[in-house]
Amino acid sequence: MTMIREAPVEKSKKPNPTAHLKTVPQEREMRDRIRAEAFQYAKNIDRSKTMNKAALQKLGEDLLKQAGLEEQYLGFAMVSISNEFWRDQVSSIAFNRRLLLLPHCLKNAEGCPADYDEFGLDCRKCGACEVADFKTKAEDLGYKVLVSEGTPIVLKIIVSGHVDAIVGVACLNVLEKAIDKILLAGIPCVAAPLLSSNCRSTSVDNDWVFELIGLKTAPPQHKPKTYVHLMRASNQMFEAADLSKLAPRSRAKGAETDPLTQHENIAYDWLMQGGKRSRPFITLAAYDALTGGKGTLSAEGLELSDSVKRAALSIESFHKASLVHDDIEDDDSFRYGRETLHRQYGIGAAINVGDYLIGLGYRLVSRERNAIGAETSADILDKLADAHLKLSEGQGAELLWRDAKDKTINALDAMKIYALKTSPAFEAALYSGVRLAGSAEKYDKMIVDFSKYLGVAFQILNDLKDWNGDSDNKMVAGQDVLAGRPTLLLALALEGLTGGDREELLAIVHGEHPRRHEDLLPRVRQLFTKADVFEKAEKLVEKYRAKAEAISDEVEPTEFRELLYYLVDTVLDRPEPTPLEMAPQLVSLHLPLVHA
Ligand code: SF4
Structure with a gap:
C-alpha cells in the first residue's frame, strides 16, 4: 500500500555567510566557459590523492584567478572542477550501480500532480517538468532514482553497498553542504547545479544533466583513494x-x-x-x-x-x-x-x-x-582494559557529580571528564589497528594525544548539537542541563555569569527553579548566550581540532597521516539532521539504516 506523505516543509532560512560566492552564472555562455576552463584546469590534478573541500576551494579560486573571473562564481567553479576530478570514475561504474538524486523543487510547483510517498516525490511523469525525462532516461539505463533532498543520506546509501556512484542535481547551497562529506569519503560523484536556489520551480541545464547521466567509459588508470x-x-x-x-x-x-x-x-x-x-x-x-x-x-x-x-x-x-x-x-x-x-x-x-x-x-x-601472537593479543587487551577503566572513571565522576549537592563545575574538570569518557574508545580502536600491523611503540604517545584532542572536541560538538535539536539518536534534544549533566557548556556558563544570573542557572541545575520544567530551556539558552558559551565552545572545538591536526602533520607513512586527517574531518563533522522522511526511502532500497 502506498503511504501518502506530506510534502517537506520549507525550513526558515538563516543568513548564509558564503552566499556571495555561490552565484550561478545566469548566461549560458558563462556557464559553458567555466565548465570548459574546469575541464582544462583539472587535467593536471593529481587524482591519486584524496580531495577535500579546502583543497577544492583553493583550486576553484586559482581557476577563477587564471581565467580572470569574479569570485562570485567560486561555488560553480568548485562543482565544475569536482565533476572533472570524478568524471572518469563515475563513467566507469555500471549504470545499475549508480544513484540519480533529483531535488523535488524541480517539479512544476503550480500543477504537479505527484504525491510524496515513502520513496520521496512519486513523479507521475505528466511532462510538465524535467523530472520525468531525467527519471525515465536514468531508469531505462538501470539507475536507482530518488527525487528528494538527500544530502545526509548519500554516504549511508553508498556505505550500504548498493550503489557506487552518485549523479546529483541540487542547488549550490545543498552541494556545498554535501561536498565535503562526499569528497572525504572518496565517493565518485558528479553534479549539475540548479540555476537558482529559491526552492520552487527551479531549473537546470537539461543537456548537462543528460550528459552526466549517460557518462560511460572504461575504468580509468588512476583511481582516487576512497x-x-x-x-x-x-x-x-x-x-x-x-x-x-x-x-x-x-x-x-x-x-x-x-x-x-x-x-x-x-x-x-x-x-x-x-x-x-x-x-x-x-x-x-x-x-x-x-x-x-x-x-x-x-x-x-x-x-x-x-x-x-x-x-x-x-x-x-x-x-x-x-x-x-x-x-x-x-x-x-x-x-x-x-x-x-x-x-x-x-x-x-x-x-x-x-x-x-x-x-x-x-x-x-x-x-x-x-x-x-600472545604479545600482540596481550597489548591490545591491555589497551582495551585501560579504555574500559577510563570510561568507567569518567562516567563514575559524571554520575557522582549529578548526585552531588554542590553542582558547580569548572571547564577544566568538565574537559577531564570528556577526555575520560570519549577519548579511550578512539584510542583503543586506533591502537588495535596499529598494533595488529606491527609494533606500536613509535605511535604510542601520538595515539593517546590525538585521541584525547579528538575525543574532547567531539564531545563539545555533541553538547552544541544538543542545543541545535540534533541529538543524534536519542530523540530528545536540549536536555543536558535539565538532566543535570556536567557539560562544558554549563561550566563555561557558570564561569561567565555573575550574581543573580549565576544563582538562577544553579537553581535550574539543582532542580529548584520555580518555572515549569519544560519552560526552562529558553531561559537556559538566554543565560548561555549572555555568557558567550556557544562561541567559546566553538572556539574550543577549533582549538582541539587544530591540535589533533598538528599531531597528524608529523605522522608517517602518508597513508596513516591521511587517515588521521580523515578522522578529524569526519568525527568533527557537523551533520545536518537526517530528515526522518528519508528513512523509508532507505528501506525501500533494501538498505540498512545506519545511525550515529
Ligand atoms: S513531470 Fe513529474 S515531477 Fe514534474 S510536474 Fe509532472 S508529475 Fe510533477
Whole structure:
C-alpha cells in the first residue's frame, strides 16, 4: 500500500555567510566557459590523492584567478572542477550501480500532480517538468532514482553497498553542504547545479544533466583513494552471516524459548543494531593504512584477516555495552529509533546484556592469541582494559557529580571528564589497528594525544548539537542541563555569569527553579548566550581540532597521516539532521539504516 506523505516543509532560512560566492552564472555562455576552463584546469590534478573541500576551494579560486573571473562564481567553479576530478570514475561504474538524486523543487510547483510517498516525490511523469525525462532516461539505463533532498543520506546509501556512484542535481547551497562529506569519503560523484536556489520551480541545464547521466567509459588508470571499501567492510561484519562466522553464538541451536538462547539473541541483536560502525572502521582503516593502504584503492585490495576483523568487532562490542549501561544510568527511552534495552527487558536484564558484551569483547581478542601472537593479543587487551577503566572513571565522576549537592563545575574538570569518557574508545580502536600491523611503540604517545584532542572536541560538538535539536539518536534534544549533566557548556556558563544570573542557572541545575520544567530551556539558552558559551565552545572545538591536526602533520607513512586527517574531518563533522522522511526511502532500497 502506498503511504501518502506530506510534502517537506520549507525550513526558515538563516543568513548564509558564503552566499556571495555561490552565484550561478545566469548566461549560458558563462556557464559553458567555466565548465570548459574546469575541464582544462583539472587535467593536471593529481587524482591519486584524496580531495577535500579546502583543497577544492583553493583550486576553484586559482581557476577563477587564471581565467580572470569574479569570485562570485567560486561555488560553480568548485562543482565544475569536482565533476572533472570524478568524471572518469563515475563513467566507469555500471549504470545499475549508480544513484540519480533529483531535488523535488524541480517539479512544476503550480500543477504537479505527484504525491510524496515513502520513496520521496512519486513523479507521475505528466511532462510538465524535467523530472520525468531525467527519471525515465536514468531508469531505462538501470539507475536507482530518488527525487528528494538527500544530502545526509548519500554516504549511508553508498556505505550500504548498493550503489557506487552518485549523479546529483541540487542547488549550490545543498552541494556545498554535501561536498565535503562526499569528497572525504572518496565517493565518485558528479553534479549539475540548479540555476537558482529559491526552492520552487527551479531549473537546470537539461543537456548537462543528460550528459552526466549517460557518462560511460572504461575504468580509468588512476583511481582516487576512497574509504568506502573499508566502511563497507566495517558494516559487513555486522551482517548476520559475517557476525556468526566472526563471533559464533554459543546457544545458536537452543530453542527460542530457552532463556539462555533468548539472552544471547538480545545481545547479538543489540550488537547488530544501528551505529555508523565508526569505531571498528578506525581499527580496520588504521591496519590498512599501516600495511600499504591497498584497501583505499579497491575492494579487491582489502586484506583484512578474521583476527583484524575480530579486534574491530571487539571495539564495537565494548561500545555497545557502554551504551546499554549509559542508557540505564541516564534512563534514556530511545536509542537508534527504538526503545532502549532496559525499557524493553528491564534494568537487570539490560545490565547483564552489557556485561555479556564486555566479556565477548575481551574474548574476541584473547582467543586470537595463536593467530596474532600472545604479545600482540596481550597489548591490545591491555589497551582495551585501560579504555574500559577510563570510561568507567569518567562516567563514575559524571554520575557522582549529578548526585552531588554542590553542582558547580569548572571547564577544566568538565574537559577531564570528556577526555575520560570519549577519548579511550578512539584510542583503543586506533591502537588495535596499529598494533595488529606491527609494533606500536613509535605511535604510542601520538595515539593517546590525538585521541584525547579528538575525543574532547567531539564531545563539545555533541553538547552544541544538543542545543541545535540534533541529538543524534536519542530523540530528545536540549536536555543536558535539565538532566543535570556536567557539560562544558554549563561550566563555561557558570564561569561567565555573575550574581543573580549565576544563582538562577544553579537553581535550574539543582532542580529548584520555580518555572515549569519544560519552560526552562529558553531561559537556559538566554543565560548561555549572555555568557558567550556557544562561541567559546566553538572556539574550543577549533582549538582541539587544530591540535589533533598538528599531531597528524608529523605522522608517517602518508597513508596513516591521511587517515588521521580523515578522522578529524569526519568525527568533527557537523551533520545536518537526517530528515526522518528519508528513512523509508532507505528501506525501500533494501538498505540498512545506519545511525550515529
Ligand atoms: S513531470 Fe513529474 S515531477 Fe514534474 S510536474 Fe509532472 S508529475 Fe510533477
